[in-house]
């Protein structure tokens with residue numbers, strides 16, 4: 001009985017260690033959870049739909065996910081929470097912001113490590129490319145466009161493993177942002193063909209937190225966010 005308990009504890013410890021290793025390898029910057037998400041704050045968001053994503057069946061089906069929506073609506077929170085759940089389910093996960101992923105691959109062109117780097121991004125069960133549209137995609141004269149680099153990666157993954165994107169720009173604006181409309185179109189053609197789409201149309205949690213703080217101080221902040229460019233098309 002005692003042995004059983006000890007063995008149980010040891011197995012549990014090993015499992016915990018494996019999950020921790022998965023999380024570290026994933027590059028997820030923080031542990032966001034669906035349990036900590038305030039659903040009431042985002043009433044247009046279908047909780048049941050997101051919880052279904054939380055089962056990670058889409059990863060097993062090798063489907064892609066595209067989450068669009070305005071600033072601060074919880075896109076990154078949800079995608080990071082899905083990433084954490086995938087680690088808990090012992091899946092291989094990698095997370096990067098769009099700009100960092102492209103920069104990593106371009107660094108590989110400079111030091112001839114591109115094939116290894118491409119492989120590392122190509123093989124995980126779930127690749128999360130967060131915040132497409134945020135930050136400037138840097139491109140040197142001798143580098144391909146971000147669209148070209150991402151296309152190479154997505155073309156390898158599509159149908160073999162799941163990729164999840166978040167973006168606060170219209171999908172139609174990806175071409176301009178990634179530097180090549182044709183290749184961005186080719187990415188979207190692959191991704192949107194079977195992708196699960198979620199558009200979060202609602203208020204910004206960051207603005208909400210700022211307003212609450214201001215209220216406490218007795219001041220009121222104006223809503224000075226620029227107009228969000230959200231693609232609500234299916």
Ligand SMILES: Nc1ncnc2c1ncn2[C@@H]1O[C@H](COP(=O)(O)OP(=O)(O)OP(=O)(O)O)[C@@H](O)[C@H]1O
Pocket residue numbers: 032036037038039041042069070071072073074075076077078131134166167168205206
């Ligand atoms: N409904 C919510 N409940 C609890 N926390 C939330 C909620 N929505 C957002 N947050 C928190 O607000 C912060 C901003 O959210 P997040 O980064 O997910 O926004 P985003 O939609 O990705 O915005 P951006 O377009 O600027 O990338 C995060 O700390 C996140 O955890």
Ligand SMILES: [Mg+2]
Pocket residue numbers: 075076077130131166
């Ligand atoms: Mg985000």
